[in-house]
Amino acid sequence: MGEKEKFDEESKGYFDGKNTYNQRFKYIVKMDESGHSVFSKKYALYVLIRGLLYFHKDEISNDLWKELCVLDETLLDKDGKKPGGHPWELIYKYLEILAIERKEERGATIEALEQYGEAEVADCEKNYERRDRITEELSQFMRDKFEAVKDAEFSEDGNLRFEELQKYFTFMYR
Incomplete structure (x- = not known):
């Protein structure tokens, strides 16, 4: 089994059985961390975006991309706090790489x-x-x-x- 297959197998359980990246993103954003002692929204976003970058670039719909581009504002509105700390520097780095590869406007x-x-x-x-x-x-x-x-x-x-x-x-x- 290759790395992509291993990632896909593990991530399905991690994202509560959600199959698409759109579903997974919505699941993460809606999740209330206080009700889950082992769930970290920022780490889940890191896993999601790393998976997109390394294994599933072709599954980034325009709608999902638009949501990823305003991720800071979405989380600030939802959680009332700004994103920060590890692994945000990696999340931003991966988003930058994806944007360059997609030949998107830089933002x-x-x-x-x-x-x-x-x-x-x-x-x-x-x-x-x-x-x-x-x-x-x-x-x-x-x-x-x-x-x-x-x-x-x-x-x-x-x-x-x-x-x-x-x-x-x-x-x-x-």
Whole structure:
């Protein structure tokens, strides 16, 4: 049995017998974590999106893609809290890869990820002036585009601002 078959077999039980990715997505979004001691919505989304990326790209309907593109807003509306922490950095990365492969319009999440990636490169190159310029633009972009961070205050100091933004885009590795 190959990896895809193993994944499909395990994930059917994990997603309560739901067969399609549309059904699985709706199941995750509607799930109330408080009633399930072992269920983590963010981990379930990670499993779902990783499965799409590695095994089922052809099953991403336009409707499902539209829902995935506004995932942050959907969860904020449903749960009253913004997505964050591990494995969100991986979820966003996989969504970016899917968008690129689908040749989709980049959207705000992908644009933010790309800007942050440029800031990381500038930081590695010790080009702090460029990094600071990018992070200044990125912090404003995020406040304008993402409801979850519209009231966030970022430091005027470039080093501190870069560290503050790292919290949104990374978790353990740098």
